[in-house]
Amino acid sequence: MxxxxxxxxxxxxxxxxxxxxxxxxxxxxxxxxxxxxxxxxxxxxxxxxxxxxxxxxxxxxxxxxxxxxxxxxxxxxxxxxxxxxxxxxxxxxxxxxxxxxxxxxxxxxxxxxxxxxxxxxxxxxxxxxxxxxxxxxxxxxxxxxxxxxxxxxxxxxxxxxxxxxxxxxxxxxxxxxxxxxxxxxxxxxxxxxxxxxxxxxxxxxxxxxxxRPVPADRAARIAVVQPGVVPGAAQRFDRQERLTAGLAGRGAEMVVWGESSVGFDLAARPDLAGRLAALSRRTGAELLVNVDARRRGRPGISKTSVLVGASGPTGPRYDKMRLVPFGEYVPARSLLGWATSVGRAAGEDRHPGTRQVVMETSGGLRTGPLVCFETAFPDLSRRLARAGAGLIVAQSSTSTFQQSWAPAQHASLAAVRAAESGRPVVHATLTGVSAVFDASGRPVGPRLGTDRSTTGLYEVRPASGSTAYVRFGxxxxxxxxxxxxxxxxxxxxxxxxxxxxx
Structure with a gap:
């Protein structure tokens, strides 16, 4: 053989x-x-x-x-x-x-x-x-x-x-x-x-x-509003309004609503802008909301962080810069647009912003906003720290993935960004998980799970100074x-x- x-x-x-x-x-x-x-x-x-x-x-x-x-x-x-x-x-x-x-x-x-x-x-x-x-x-x-x-x-x-x-x-x-x-x-x-x-x-x-970052002498009281799963933009606004009203007299300096918390252009809906201003007067706090709507004079839909005070919207606005592929836009739509027919890919591309901003409240709190997916990017929080933000606020929504690992994973990224930048991070979501971390990345107070429709009030110390990562990237x-x-x-x-x- x-x-x-x-x-x-x-x-x-x-x-x-x-x-x-x-x-x-x-x-x-x-x-x-x-x-x-x-x-x-x-x-x-x-x-x-x-x-x-x-x-x-x-x-x-x-x-x-x-x-x-x-x-x-x-x-x-x-x-x-x-x-x-x-x-x-x-x-x-x-x-x-x-x-x-x-x-x-x-x-x-x-x-x-x-x-x-x-x-x-x-x-x-x-x-x-x-x-x-x-x-x-x-x-x-x-x-x-x-x-x-x-x-x-x-x-x-x-x-x-x-x-x-x-x-x-x-x-x-x-x-x-x-x-x-x-x-x-x-x-x-x-x-x-x-x-x-x-x-x-x-x-x-x-x-x-x-x-190491230098914490401020005075702690800021930040409230998070988490309405839970609510069908419809009008009903969601109503629930957030009721939850926020319950914060009156509790000493909050800023109240944070999640991503897409306002589904209407405030310039086109002065009634809603007036209701937000009334909430600011009632609670004694400025409201950071997120508008997911078409705006007058601008193409497409933007996701925009807006600070609202007692007299209405104030200060610079921030348009979300890093959009979620397929979730908020389809890359090379002419080639990959078929993805919309086999899943829940974006039927229309969102309009991205072009620059980051730092907002300042009437009490002097300098806040750097991020929107949802952006907390995954280390460079964005580092830039906000270098621009003088003492606090980073992330407005998010993971309602599409409510019963998955995504909400907990997303909240954990806030701890990483806090430790990297040496800035406290408030991670506020519509449906959970909402969480707050101090400038070293350690949790502050209880987190709000996906089964909660509630508010949370947290004391955080804004920070200044630069970590090595902020300096050297x-x-x-x-x-x-x-x-x-x-x-x-x-x-x-x-x-x-x-x-x-x-």
Whole structure:
């Protein structure tokens, strides 16, 4: 009997589904499960697939893992986008194909002390570049960044002000990679542990020495109005009006309504503007509302934050700048407009704003507004802090995803933005989860769940000063890109020299 020659080891049938499953394992680290302790280990099964026989196979398994990650972290979009969720996840998952090849190159083969030091840095840098690329608004924005899963962890809250969510993501992936090196390469174990201890000591020292925000001497009393699920713009306005009236005499300085809390142009409805002004006089507080309507003299529909005082709307208005892809506009509508026929994609594009503003109340409270999806973007809250805002207010609505993980995930982002910017963040929603966090990212008072139709009154201390992240921005991302560039250059030079020696 003649045996057929084989060209090499054949991939096992289980590797593809294993990569798909492993890619989804980080999802429980985020709310609602909130298994934050899982984040330092969640990538280990995916990274153990480093034994792919070829670089092409590693790229395939990287893509499948990316597909699994995007589906698991964004599964709550399925009721809105249906099959289009799978299409988007497959496209965005391609960003992990090069990462699969990078992980194979750095982790496959015998372990050495040099690899123990460089592999965690390289794999983590590659992951961070992927997070940066998919954070572009047109690709869905920075939802599900791994570092954001640590929003309630003390050490992470001290690192967010240093390097933002990017630094925490970088360190988490490095820890996952180091665990793989320790498990698979006994010879590199001590070098890996020593490098890890050095990085931990350095991070601790930097966090301790980093500049901190300066809280104000006087606390501001901020009220949040959460009407719950109410059908119809007129009925929602009425309920918010009744809830706000109940705050009279309680000393609130500002009352915050959620995103799309007013469904009519106040200039075209002076009766509603008058009712809001009357509420301001009755409560002794200014109202920050959000108008989701067409405005006179402007094209399309805008989502606009408006501060209303005793005499009516006052100060600069803020138009939401970062719109939700498919939810508030359809990218390349001429090509992707068919998404409106298979899900609840936007039938008409919203009109984006062009600049951020800082609003000031009559009592001198300087507030920087954000609208819903915008709390996912680290740069927006950082700019507001640099512009002099002492408090950041996020007006949101996740009523479409009421029974999913989305409301809790969205509220958790406010804690990350607070710690990064060194500013308290008030996250006010129509239907929950509403929450408030101080300048260090720690919760202030009880949060309002999705089952509540109520108000909440919170005491927060506005802050001034700059964190390291506000001053230096996304330096962790730049460091990751630089590491990859230098490492790529070294490999290229070695290959050229190797060819020359032949």
């Amino acid at each position: 003649v045996q057929r020659a084989t060209s090499g080891p054949r991939p096992s049938w289980w590797r593809a589904p294993a990569a798909l499953f492993a890619g989804g394992l980080p999802a429980p680290a985020f709310p609602a499960p909130g298994w934050w302790w899982w984040a330092p280990f969640c990538l280990v099964p995916w990274l153990l697939l480093r034994t792919a026989p070829t670089a092409r196979r590693a790229a395939l398994e990287g893509w499948l893992g990316g597909l699994g990650f995007m589906l698991a972290v964004h599964h709550w979009l399925m009721p809105s986008l249906h099959v289009f969720t799978l299409v988007l996840a497959a496209l965005l998952g391609l960003a992990w194909a090069p990462w699969g090849m990078l992980a194979r190159a750095l982790l496959a083969g015998p372990g050495t002390a040099w690899r123990a030091v460089t592999a965690p840095a390289g794999v983590a840098s590659g992951w961070l570049v992927i997070e940066l690329v998919r954070s572009w608004q047109g690709l869905g924005g920075p939802w599900g960044l791994l570092g954001a899963s640590q929003w309630q962890v003390g050490p992470a809250l001290r690192l967010f002000p240093v390097g933002g969510v990017w630094l925490v993501s970088l360190l988490l992936v490095a820890v996952n990679t180091a665990l793989v090196v320790v498990a698979a390469s006994p010879r590199a174990r001590w070098a890996t542990l020593a490098a890890g201890a050095a990085v931990a000591a350095l991070a601790t020292g930097i966090a301790a020495a980093a500049p 996304d330096w962790a991302v730049y460091a990751a890109v630089a590491w990859l560039a230098v490492a790529g250059g070294v490999v290229a030079v070695r290959r050229v020299r190797g060819r020359g020696d032949r």
